[in-house]
Amino acid sequence: MKSKAGAVASPDSRFAGSLSAIGAQLRQVRLDAGLSLRELAARSGLSSSFLSLVERGECSLSLTSLFAISEALGLAPATLLGSETPAPVPKREFSLWRGTEAADHHAVVGEREYYPFRPGFDGQTLESLFFRIHPTSVMAPLTTHEGEEVAYVTSGELYIRLRDHEITLTAGDAIHFPSTVPHTIANRTAAATEVMWVMTHPSPAAHAALI
DSSP states (O other), X not given: OBOTTOXXXXXXXXXXXXXXXXXXXXXXXXXXXXXXXXXXXXXXXXXXXXXXXXXXXOSOOOHHHHHHHHHHHTOOHHHHHTOOOOOOOOXXXXXXXXXXXXXXXXXXXXXXXXXXXXXXXXXXXXEEEEEEEOOOSSOOOOBOOSSEEEEEEEESEEEEEETTEEEEEETTOEEEEETTSOEEEEOOSSSOEEEEEEEOOSOHHHHHTTO
């Protein structure tokens, strides 16, 4: 988390283990693929300095960054998280999400906890998820992809940067924007922030592979 003076604080010790494990997994996968940091940066559209921080466990991955890296490596996001993809769940004509079920179907990526709506339905074009973001140690770089996104803050405070616009959302606030606009988010407070997020994505299967 950045101080008022602009300095970058050390990663929250509560998530150090998670960040280190993901970073080590990413480095091993990259080396196995015979790629340098610069080559992976070129493929993913992320900077080599950011990827280096991630590999050292000093920076958290946003969901968009995770998808970009996974796509660049030709892997499912679950591989980088070190988890196995469960057996497919039969789809219905609707997707029902309950809090008690969500506890068994979520992913932790550094300071972020993701709870995707599952199992979805045939022809689905939107991805909906609830996520909790703890105080951010190092902000992820601006990223872009196809589609659009809607975020509604249910509690806490969310910082979002859209190109040159810096916006702070609090409980009850919402924002809708095209994903082609360079964007990144962070939690610059001392408490957790909870957000409902709905987005389209060019590769819905990548979302499904996350959990």
